[in-house]
Amino acid sequence: MSALLELQDVHTAYGLSRVLFGISLQIGAGECVCLLGRNGVGKTTTMRSIMGLTRPSAGRVLWKGRDIAGWMPHRIARAGIGFVPEDRRVFAELTVWENLDVAERAAQRRGPWTVARVYETFPALRDLAGRQAGFLSGGEQQMLTIGRTLMCNPELLLLDEPSEGLAPLVVDRLLEQVGALKDQGLTILLAEQGVDFSLRLADRAYVLEKGTVRHSGPAAELRDDAALRHRLLAL
Numbered sequence: 238m239s240a241l242l243e244l245q246d247v248h249t250a251y252g253l254s255r256v257l258f259g260i261s262l263q264i265g266a267g268e269c270v271c272l273l274g275r276n277g278v279g280k281t282t283t284m285r286s287i288m289g290l291t292r293p294s295a296g297r298v299l300w301k302g303r304d305i306a307g308w309m310p311h312r313i314a315r316a317g318i319g320f321v322p323e324d325r326r327v328f329a330e331l332t333v334w335e336n337l338d339v340a341e342r343a344a345q346r347r348g349p350w351t352v353a354r355v356y357e358t359f360p361a362l363r364d365l366a367g368r369q370a371g372f373l374s375g376g377e378q379q380m381l382t383i384g385r386t387l388m389c390n391p392e393l394l395l396l397d398e399p400s401e402g403l404a405p406l407v408v409d410r411l412l413e414q415v416g417a418l419k420d421q422g423l424t425i426l427l428a429e430q431g432v433d434f435s436l437r438l439a440d441r442a443y444v445l446e447k448g449t450v451r452h453s454g455p456a457a458e459l460r461d462d463a464a465l466r467h468r469l470l471a472l
């Protein structure tokens with residue numbers, strides 16, 4: 238497999254507090270890969286290291302073979318990586334349509350995504366077009382945040398805890414929608430504590446433990462083997 242993204246021995250710290258101790262992983266074009274592991278093992282920090290939001294202290298982040306470690310986040314976004322953070326950033330005072338329109342105008346990378354296409358993917362957003370984003374439910378805000386990120390036409394989408402805090406039915410719908418993005422050819426890296434969500438969607442999984450990769454393999458293996466899941470994730 239020739240990797241679209243490859244992390245080679247990435248170390249990252251917040252000041253003196255070391256969090257990642259040599260993460261290596263690969264994501265091929267069109268794959269959906271998930272990062273699993275308990276609270277605080279370094280899933281978000283791995284994504285921040287990829288996106289340039291926290292600069293790795295050592296190691297390489299290869300995007301299409303080019304080392305982007307140390308690049309500024311906007312340059313990484315322009316290169317084709319989109320990040321949907323855990324805290325669902327929307328402009329609360331703006332309507333759904335305005336949020337998407339602003340993102341479309343600001344997009345520094347041209348491609349197929351338009352407001353209309355976001356509405357096709359997330360029909361609920363079309364119905365809510367005139368609603369102020371601050372009044373949306375958690376699931377609707379999650380769709381809007383993903384939609385805003387898609388406006389920059391990423392080739393790789395980093396999704397941090399997309400199902401967190403959402404009701405089961407909303408999670409099921411989100412799963413279908415993210416699955417549809419995958420079917421359209423988007424490459425996805427997912428960080429989740431919701432193992433069920435990740436394993437239904439992902440092709441491959443990496444299990445992190447204390448800033449290292451404890452296990453990597455097909456998602457189906459973890460899905461089908463309860464004993465392995467229990468051993469790695471205590472579930």
Ligand SMILES: Nc1ncnc2c1ncn2[C@@H]1O[C@H](COP(=O)(O)OP(=O)(O)OP(=O)(O)O)[C@@H](O)[C@H]1O
Binds near residue numbers: 274280
């Ligand atoms: N800005 C920060 N400054 C200092 N320490 C941080 C910072 N952000 C995260 N950490 C610490 O880094 C460790 C890894 O956090 P990280 O958020 O990457 O884990 P995670 O696996 O994504 O967990 P979660 O699901 O809670 O987000 C934790 O011990 C956390 O307290």
